[in-house]
Amino acid sequence: MSKDLYIYNSLSRNKDLFQPLNAPFVGLYVCGPTVYANVHLGNCRTFMFFDVVYRYLTHLGYKVRYVRNITDVGHITSTFDDGVDRIGQQARLEQLEPMEIVQKYTNYFHEVMRVFNNHSPSIEPTATGHMIEQIEMIKKILDQGFAYEVNGSIYFDVQAYRAKYPYGELSGRNVEELYENTRTLDGQDEKKFFADFALWKAASPEHIMRWPSPWGEGFPGWHLECSAMSTKYLGEQFDIHGGGMDLKFPHHESEIAQNTACCGKGPVKYWMHSNMLTVNGQKMSKSLGNSFLPHELFAGDHPLLEKGYTPQVVRFFMMQAHYRSTLDFSNDALNAAEKAYERMMSAYESIEQCKPSTESDADISALEARCYAAMGDDFNTPILIAELFEAVRLINGCKNGQQALTAEQLTHLKTIMDHFLMDVMGLQAPEASADHELPNVMMDAVFAVRKGLKERKDYATADLLRDAFAERNIVLKDTKEGGEWTYEKK
């Protein structure tokens, strides 16, 4: 069975066979959040997807070092001279210390990541914690002649860089064309060339976040931290760099330029970009005001929402679309995902109830191979889910005696579900089984009573019992053996 993995590489614009630089080790870097506000669902999609990348590589047996940074300084609202640091701005707004802002929104971010069942990264470095590395990197770029100083700020010299290396390869930008469209904005700038970007900004007297440097007090540019931290923890060259599509330019393009200027070679073998989550066809973003916060979605506490959805349903919903497609967020789609998720999970949980046969015409190994093929084809989770519904069909068929499965096949199906549903896609069963133990014992008695009533053909009382539970959101379902029950929230 082939477990080859093909990854769509934004740099080559091709699905490339994944071959790690130093197997079995894999370096994975993902641009994390700027912690100046609560992460919204669009952000979560990216982190959830790269969690699946991390999980699948790990499942394949790679030793993955997953680095995802926290941007806690340097993310300025524009690179012009009046640019404001997002963290500093929010600190003034909320009348808190910048580090209080950082802590507050980092906490929320971590809580959301946990609730969505994302694995923690191996290393979660912060920009403020790597000031020395960033300053050292600037020195190297200066030494190589690809940066210059103006009034205590250091800018990356795109023209000097372009004379030696290609610039704009990742995003397909043409500097001349960019210039055509930006020259009007290029006013009283201290940069030599419009496309130059800040590596270090001198801090104005009122600027709160500031660090000493060889060029005076200031703060690092946004793009620099990722270059410095990925180099520190993953080396000058590493395997996979991920992030949202909107980071391709200028952020990732600048990263490539910084690393290349510093080390003479491009840093990343496979660039991966996940597409946007949209609302009514438009990108979900904080600035457009159409973003959902995770807790609003769970509680259904938002004008555009009819009801709440559990984190697991949301995760399943995200997995039903390919990461390179935009995904539109709607009540209908979420409702459909909820139903699908519940069907999937109830089949998963009922594998033990299947009675094995001695013979079977089902080909479970082929099913497993198709699961690997789906994931191997650029992490195609929608196809994987379609294959897992084939497993659902087999399990349900077996449960009501229409499909013969051997004991080995049932175990195999359980393994496949465990691997792909739980380990790879990071889904979880709706509720912990421990909570079910006592209610189950009680419900067994209820079903015994109903059975007696039905045998006496006292259907009215039997229905009364069922209705009484239904009023309390507990749905009773009769089966041949007795009954099943579920919570059904409204």
Added chain:
RNA sequence: GGUCCUGUGGCCGAGCGGCUAGGCAGAGCUCUGCAAAAGCUCGUACAGCGGUUCGAAUCCGCUCGGGACCUCCA
């Protein structure tokens, strides 16, 4: 304006030269005291117009619609 992506059945969403995607919703059947669940079967599809091809949802051209990026963004 530039660069790029995209338009699939009632809805979501894969596929991207020939072979059923899948889910949700809908119809019929089986099972069932009824119901629910589950299984089986079914329906209608590839924006429009041309072209290439034995064959196009898939490739090419044009038209129309939607979106992203072009120094805030996951």
